[in-house]
Every structure is written in structure tokens, then in C-alpha cells.
Amino acid sequence: MATLCPGIVVFYAPYSTFPYWEPIVDIKYSGQVTMLNCAQLYCLLIREDKEFSAASITEKEKFLTASKRADFLFASNARQAGARTNWAGGILVSVNRNGYEVWATVIRGANDLYACDLPCRALVEFVVVKDMSYVADTCAVLVTSLTSLNDIAHWEDSIWGDNFAKRFAFIYDALVAEAKGSTG
Numbered sequence: 001m002a003t004l005c006p007g008i009v010v011f012y013a014p015y016s017t018f019p020y021w022e023p024i025v026d027i028k029y030s031g032q033v034t035m036l037n038c039a040q041l042y043c044l045l046i047r048e049d050k051e052f053s054a055a056s057i058t059e060k061e062k063f064l065t066a067s068k069r070a071d072f073l074f075a076s077n078a079r080q081a082g083a084r085t086n087w088a089g090g091i092l093v094s095v096n097r098n099g100y101e102v103w104a105t106v107i108r109g110a111n112d113l114y115a116c117d118l119p120c121r122a123l124v125e126f127v128v129v130k131d132m133s134y135v136a137d138t139c140a141v142l143v144t145s146l147t148s149l150n151d152i153a154h155w156e157d158s159i160w161g162d163n164f165a166k167r168f169a170f171i172y173d174a175l176v177a178e179a180k181g182s183t184g
Contacts, residue, residue, distance in 0.1 A: 020116035021109055024179050030169040033121040038165045041149070074181025078174035083158040091174050093126065093159060094152045100130045102146055106175045114179065122179075124172055 070086060072079040084092040090103040106122045107115035115123040126146035146152070149164065161167035 020119055021113040022116050022120060022122075023112060024114055024176075026120055027114055027116065027122045027176055027180075028120045029176055030173050033118065035121075035165065035169055035172070038163055041164050041168055072174060072178055075174040075177035077160075077170070078158070078177070081158040081160055081170075083156070083174055085174075085178060089175070089178060090127075091159075091171055092156055093171060094155045096128055096146070096151045097153045098130075099153075100128050102126060102128055102152060104171050104175065106179055108179070122172065122176055124168070124175065 070084065072083060072085050072091075075083075075085075078085070078091065086092075086103070088105065089108070090105040092101060093104050094102045096102050104124050104126050107125055109115065117123045128144045128146055128151075130142040130144065155167065159167050160170045
């Protein structure tokens with residue numbers, strides 16, 4: 001467990017969860033590794049739902065502020081497209097059928113190692129971020145897996161590509177570029 005920025009706690013995935021862990025310098029861009037095709041992309045990584053429970057409204061506001069959209073610093077194509085990132089290194093992908101934001105992220109472990117499904121190819125995880133403040137007496141954000149691409153109601157215009165494989169390559173390259181740039 002580590003603090004990403006004030007008020008945000010990142011829980012590292014256990015190393016045994018994924019087949020490969022690579023330093024960001026060894027992770028390749030989409031044009032340098034075999035990428036998934038549209039059919040393969042419909043098999044998303046499913047993970048347990050995680051609930052971030054804040055002890056106060058102030059902590060919840062810190063979490064939501066850190067999750068807000070910002071410009072990419074290092075991924076020039078994503079910045080040019082107007083794609084949005086957050087302090088957690090994600091990219092805003094879409095809105096699901098229930099109106100909640102869908103984010104994609106690469107999974108960073110301890111010692112700046114990244115989860116990979118193949119050597120040198122980062123694993124991308126899609127999550128739905130649901131603000132639970134409408135529930136009485138709660139200060140929580142529920143983060144759940146995107147279980148099906150059919151749950152995507154609208155792709156962000158800033159995610160370039162005319163099919164999911166091309167959109168995925170754009171998302172992948174933006175996440176990798178930002179991770180590479182943020183580590184120096």
C-alpha cells in the first residue's frame with residue numbers, strides 16, 4: 001500500500017495475480033508488441049468490487065478531486081485528442097449505461113513494476129467509478145469492474161479509433177506514455 005497523493009491510497013496488486021511484472025522502461029507501445037484483436041478484447045479483466053469508504057466528507061472530496069479530469073502531460077497524442085487523465089494515472093474512456101464514468105488504467109505494483117499479460121505488454125484494466133454519496137450516511141466511492149463492453153453507452157470523443165481494437169491501442173499507448181513520462 002502506498003500514498004499516491006494526499007488523501008489517495010493505492011493498494012498494490014499481489015505479484016502472483018498476474019503472469020509478468022515489468023519495469024516501465026521495458027514495456028513497449030502498441031506498434032511494438034502483439035495487441036489484442038476485437039474478439040479478444042471482449043474478455044476483460046474481472047476483479048472484485050472495491051469500495052473506498054472515506055471517514056469524512058473532506059477525505060471523500062480529496063478522493064474525488066484526485067480522480068477529476070486533467071490534461072495528459074507526456075502522452076502527446078492523448079493530449080492533442082483532448083483525452084483526460086487523473087492523478088491515479090487513468091484515462092477517461094466512456095460513460096456506462098447507468099451514467100457512471102468508465103476509466104482505464106495500467107496496474108502499477110510495488111517498486112514501480114507494472115502488471116503485464118505478456119512480456120513487455122502492460123495489462124489494462126477498465127473500471128467504473130460510482131459516487132455513492134446519494135446513499136444516506138455514506139461518504140463512499142464504489143469502484144467496480146467493467147464486466148462487458150456492451151455496458152459502454154458512449155465513448156469519449158477524445159478516444160480515437162473506429163473500432164475497439166484501435167481505441168484500445170490509443171488508450172494503451174496513452175497510459176504507457178504517461179507512465180513512462182511520470183517515472184522520469
